[in-house]
Amino acid sequence: MKSFRINVVFTALLVLVASEACSQKSFLKPDFLALQHAGSIGYLSAGLGYDVFQSRARMSFHYGNVPKNLGGNLDIFTGKFLCVPAVVRVSELVIIHPIDVGVMVSYHTGENFKSNVPDYFESNYYWWHTNLRFHVAVEQSVNVYFHERRFHRMSAYIEFNMNDLYLVSYFTNTSTLGLDKLVKAGIGTRIWF
Amino acid sequence: MTIRGVGVALLVIFFLVRCDLLEYSPNQVYDQDTPVNLNQKNLDKLFATPGDDTITIAFVGDSQRFYEELESFIDTANAISSIDFVLMAGDISDFGLLEEFEQIEDILSTLNKPFISVVGNHDVQAKGEETFERMFGPLNFSFIYNKVKFIAHNTNGREYAPGTIPDMAWLRKEFSKDDGAQYYVPVSHIPPFDDDFDKDLEADYTQLLREKKPIISLHGHIHEFKDGFPYEDGVRYMTSHSFELQSFVLLKIVKGKIYHEIISY
Numbered sequence: 001m002k003s004f005r006i007n008v009v010f011t012a013l014l015v016l017v018a019s020e021a022c023s024q025k026s027f028l029k030p031d032f033l034a035l036q037h038a039g040s041i042g043y044l045s046a047g048l049g050y051d052v053f054q055s056r057a058r059m060s061f062h063y064g065n066v067p068k069n070l071g072g073n074l075d076i077f078t079g080k081f082l083c084v085p086a087v088v089r090v091s092e093l094v095i096i097h098p099i100d101v102g103v104m105v106s107y108h109t110g111e112n113f114k115s116n117v118p119d120y121f122e123s124n125y126y127w128w129h130t131n132l133r134f135h136v137a138v139e140q141s142v143n144v145y146f147h148e149r150r151f152h153r154m155s156a157y158i159e160f161n162m163n164d165l166y167l168v169s170y171f172t173n174t175s176t177l178g179l180d181k182l183v184k185a186g187i188g189t190r191i192w193f
Numbered sequence: 194m195t196i197r198g199v200g201v202a203l204l205v206i207f208f209l210v211r212c213d214l215l216e217y218s219p220n221q222v223y224d225q226d227t228p229v230n231l232n233q234k235n236l237d238k239l240f241a242t243p244g245d246d247t248i249t250i251a252f253v254g255d256s257q258r259f260y261e262e263l264e265s266f267i268d269t270a271n272a273i274s275s276i277d278f279v280l281m282a283g284d285i286s287d288f289g290l291l292e293e294f295e296q297i298e299d300i301l302s303t304l305n306k307p308f309i310s311v312v313g314n315h316d317v318q319a320k321g322e323e324t325f326e327r328m329f330g331p332l333n334f335s336f337i338y339n340k341v342k343f344i345a346h347n348t349n350g351r352e353y354a355p356g357t358i359p360d361m362a363w364l365r366k367e368f369s370k371d372d373g374a375q376y377y378v379p380v381s382h383i384p385p386f387d388d389d390f391d392k393d394l395e396a397d398y399t400q401l402l403r404e405k406k407p408i409i410s411l412h413g414h415i416h417e418f419k420d421g422f423p424y425e426d427g428v429r430y431m432t433s434h435s436f437e438l439q440s441f442v443l444l445k446i447v448k449g450k451i452y453h454e455i456i457s458y
Contacts, residue, residue, distance in 0.1 A: 038215035064218075071221030071291075074320075108220055112320050120351065128288065130319040133219060163219050165288045169258055169296075176260040181296065184216035 039186015041078040078106040104135040137161040153192035232330040235307035252442040254413040255284035259436035269458035282413030283313025283382025289321020313382040314349040342374030348381035350391025377407040384412035
C-alpha cells in the first residue's frame with residue numbers, strides 16, 4: 001500500500017509539473033501526460049512525453065508500481081519510443097493511429113533486481129540482467145482534438161508488448177508456445193497540453 | 194454511437210482481462226489465476242493412490258526453456274503406468290519469471306500422475322523465489338512415501354549469503370525426526386560436488402549424509418546423468434538428464450534398494 005500511495009503522489013506531482021510546464025514555453029516542456037494500466041510497466045503508471053520528428057514519433061518516460069496485493073511490490077521506470085507510420089482521419093476532430101510501433105526499456109528497482117552478478121560466476125552464466133527488460137511494442141489509439149482548449153488533445157490507447165526474455169522463449173519453442181500467451185497488453189490515456 | 198463505443202471498449206477490456214493479457218510486470222509474483230501450493234496438492238494425489246513395495250519415480254532434471262521436450266516427456270511418462278510420481282530436480286524456469294512457471298505448469302497439468310518440484314538456482318532469479326514458494330510451496334520440505342523419506346531442500350548456495358544455504362539446521366532436524374521413516378532420499382538441485390554449491394558448507398553437508406546413510410542423494414543442475422560415489426564414503430549421488438537430452442531416469446526403490454534405467458523419448 002505504501003508504494004501505491006507513492007505512486008499516487010508521484011502521479012499528482014507529474015500532473016503538477018505538467019500544468020506548470022503548460023504555462024511556460026520551454027524546450028523541455030513535455031507535450032503530454034500519460035496514464036496507463038498494465039502493459040508490463042506497473043499496475044498503474046504515469047509518464048510524461050514529447051512528440052518528436054514532426055509528430056511522426058513520440059517518446060515518454062514513466063514510473064509504475066505493482067502493489068504487493070497484486071503480485072508486487074514492484075517499482076518500474078520505463079522509457080518508450082514509438083513511431084507513427086500512419087494516421088486515419090475519421091473527422092476533423094478524431095484521428096485514429098492504427099499501428100504505432102516502437103520499443104520500450106523497463107527498469108525494475110530493488111534488491112531482487114541486478115544489472116550484474118557476483119564475480120564468482122563466470123561471464124554469461126546469467127546472460128540477462130534481471131533489472132532491465134527490452135520490449136517491442138505496438139499501439140493503437142483514438143485521438144480526439146479539442147480546439148482552443150488548454151488540454152487540446154486526448155487519446156485512449158491499447159498497447160501490446162513482448163519483452164526480450166519472452167521473445168527468446170518463443171523463438172526456441174515456436175511449436176509449443178503461442179504468441180497469445182507471451183504478448184501482453186496495457187490500456188491508457190494521454191492528454192496533450 | 195457513444196454508447197456503442199463504450200460498449201466496445203468494455204468488451205475489449207473484458208477480453209484482455211479474461212485472456213490474461215493485462216500483465217503488470219514480467220516480474221510480478223502472481224496474477225489472478227496463478228495456481229498455489231502445487232507440491233502439497235500433488236502429494237495429496239500421491240497419498241490417495243494405493244502404494245506397493247516398489248516406488249517408481251520418473252526422476253527428471255532441468256526443464257528451463259525446453260517446453261517442446263517437456264511435452265514429449267509427458268507423452269512418454271503418461272504411457273508408463275508404473276510411475277508413482279514425477280520428481281523434478283529444479284530449474285523449472287530459466288529466468289525465474291511467473292509466465293515461465295505458468296507455462297510449465299500448464300504443460301505439466303497434462304501429466305496423469307503427481308509431480309513434485311524442488312527449487313533450482315534459475316528459479317530464484319529476480320522475484321522467482323517468491324513465485325516458486327507461492328506456486329509450489331516451501332523451498333525445504335519432506336514427505337514419507339512407503340517408508341521412504343524424501344527430503345527436498347534448497348542447495349542453491351551461491352544465490353544467498355555464504356554459509357546460509359543449504360539450511361543445515363533444518364536438514365539435521367529432518368534426518369533426526371522420529372517419524373517412522375526407514376530410508377532417506379535427499380533431493381536438491383545442486384549436488385555438493387558442483388562448483389555452484391556453497392563450498393563453506395560442502396564438508397558439513399557431506400558429513401551429515403555420511404552419518405545418516407541415505408540410500409541415494411538425487412540432484413539436477415549439471416544437465417546430465419551421473420551416478421556414483423564421488424566422495425568414496427558410501428554415499429551414492431545421482432543426477433538426471435535435463436530435458437534437452439530427451440532422456441530421464443526411471444528410478445525404482447524396492448525395500449531400500451535402488452534400480453534405475455534411462456528412458457529416452
